[in-house]
Amino acid sequence: MYDIVIVGAGPAGLTAAIYARRAxxxxxxxxxxxxxxxxxxxxxxxxxxxAAHISGADFANxxxxxxxxxxxxVRLEKVVAVEDLGKRKKVRSTAAEYEAGAVILAxxxxxxxxxxxxxxxxxxxGVSYCATCDGNxxxxxxxxxxxxxxxxxxxxLYLAELANKVYLIHRRDSFRGEEAAVAALRxxxxxxxxxxxxxxxxxxxxxxxxxxxxxxxxxEKRVLEVKGLFVAVGRVxxxxxxxxxxxxxxxxxxxAGEDCRTKLPGVFxxxxxxxxxxxxxxxxxxxxxxxxTAAVQYLNG
Ligand code: NAP
Numbered sequence: 001m002y003d004i005v006i007v008g009a010g011p012a013g014l015t016a017a018i019y020a021r022r023a024x025x026x027x028x029x030x031x032x033x034x035x036x037x038x039x040x041x042x043x044x045x046x047x048x049x050x051a052a053h054i055s056g057a058d059f060a061n062x063x064x065x066x067x068x069x070x071x072x073x074v075r076l077e078k079v080v081a082v083e084d085l086g087k088r089k090k091v092r093s094t095a096a097e098y099e100a101g102a103v104i105l106a107x108x109x110x111x112x113x114x115x116x117x118x119x120x121x122x123x124x125x126g127v128s129y130c131a132t133c134d135g136n137x138x139x140x141x142x143x144x145x146x147x148x149x150x151x152x153x154x155x156x157l158y159l160a161e162l163a164n165k166v167y168l169i170h171r172r173d174s175f176r177g178e179e180a181a182v183a184a185l186r187x188x189x190x191x192x193x194x195x196x197x198x199x200x201x202x203x204x205x206x207x208x209x210x211x212x213x214x215x216x217x218x219x220e221k222r223v224l225e226v227k228g229l230f231v232a233v234g235r236v237x238x239x240x241x242x243x244x245x246x247x248x249x250x251x252x253x254x255x256a257g258e259d260c261r262t263k264l265p266g267v268f269x270x271x272x273x274x275x276x277x278x279x280x281x282x283x284x285x286x287x288x289x290x291x292x293t294a295a296v297q298y299l300n301g
Contacts, residue, residue: 002028004295005091005100007079007241010037011281012271013106014063015288016295017072020104023296028100029067030093032078036060037108037271038235039281043132043158048281059281079107079241082267089266102295105242105254106270106288109235109279114146118202119231126208131155131230138228140164144211146199147232148172153181155232160188167224169194169213194224202229237273249275260291268295 004020006013009031020027034040042056051059068074077093082103089103111129113119119127128134131145135158143163145156148170154177156168168185173195175182185191194213200221201212210225237252246262246269247255253276254269256262262269270287272279 001088002026002098002100003299004028004102004104004292005030005089005098006104006106007082007091008037008106008108008238008271008273009035009064009074010106010108010271010284011039011059011063012108012273012284012288012291013037013104014067014072015285016104016106016270016292017067017074017288018070019289019292020296021067021070021072023292025296025299027072028098029072029074030077030079030091030098031074032076034060034076035064035074037284041130041132045281082242082245084245084264084267087266101299102266102268104260104268104270104288104291104295105246105273106284106291107238107241107273109237109272111231112234112236114199114231114233116199116202122202122204122208125206126204126227127202127229127231129231131158131232134228134230135159135162138163141227142225143167143228143230144169144194144224144226145230145232146170147234148175148177149232149234150177150181151234152230152232153177153185155230156185156191157181157188159230160185160191163228164190166191167194167226168192169197169199169211169224171198171216172196199229235272239273242267258290259294260287261294266295266298268292268298 003025006029039056077095081092083090142165144167146169197213203210268291270291271284
């Protein structure tokens with residue numbers, strides 16, 4: 001039996017572990033993939049206070065070392081269910097079952113799929129969801145990025161340095177992401193904006209050889225002969241293990257306020273998985289601190 005089981009070892013979960021350990025609670029953190037969460041794919045973090053430049057991987061490793069150094073136990077196991085036993089909660093992973101006085105859900109989010117035919121089949125064969133992980137495979141090739149948020153803009157900027165040509169496909173004529181990044185992309189000679197357009201087909205036999213895009217205004221279709229398609233159309237909350245336990249909103253986010261408390265006593269949520277306005281590293285870390293403090297208060301009665 002642990003005082004607190006934390007599901008997810010991203011910035012929210014590991015920060016929660018630090019705060020819970022500093023309050024002398026026993027802490028188990030369960031993580032399905034790798035500690036650090038989505039931040040490990042960021043080459044350079046520029047907006048975390050007092051760390052003007054740090055890679056996502058270095059940030060994740062430092063955070064992990066800090067949590068483990070304070071006595072948090074971290075296990076790489078996928079949590080499949082969280083159950084309410086009243087004063088205790090049961091957390092079932094693919095490897096074991098655990099009981100805890102309180103649970104903090106910090107499961108984050110996963111890449112939204114584009115929803116085009118053959119997307120799954122061609123993933124890893126030209127279709128990617130991570131420019132910083134896979135961009136290097138497309139040096140001096142033509143590639144496309146789809147999306148209009150900050151991730152798509154940053155991916156296009158990153159790829160413009162590696163690839164021969166980058167098409168940036170977006171379904172509207174204005175971007176959701178920051179204007180500064182849009183301006184930087186306009187300066188790049190090898191970047192072409194393909195606006196008001198959607199991807200209608202993925203071409204190629206064993207590997208991607210092109211994408212068909214349709215202009216939404218004219219209905220005209222054209223083929224972009226690209227070897228890589230980087231999908232950056234947002235993220236969806238990872239809520240499978242607790243969807244039956246607590247309330248989620250229409251987008252699948254766990255419903256909780258800034259106090260990170262759910263309606264179920266003893267269950268707290270932190271980071272991208274909860275309803276919130278600003279999903280950033282700094283707000284995930286902040287949530288971790290808030291959720292752990294709330295969990296400690298709950299356990300202390
Ligand atoms: P996002 O801001 O939600 O943007 C997703 C984009 O994908 C939107 O432009 C959306 O189009 C488009 N889209 C969604 N579904 C689509 C579909 N089925 N087909 C085609 N296009 C689709 O997601 P994000 O860029 O991953 O960013 C997530 C959060 O992280 C944001 O808050 C962002 O600011 C933040 N972020 C910050 C930084 C930074 O601070 N440096 C870097 C990366 C991300 P519409 O615009 O038409 O809805």
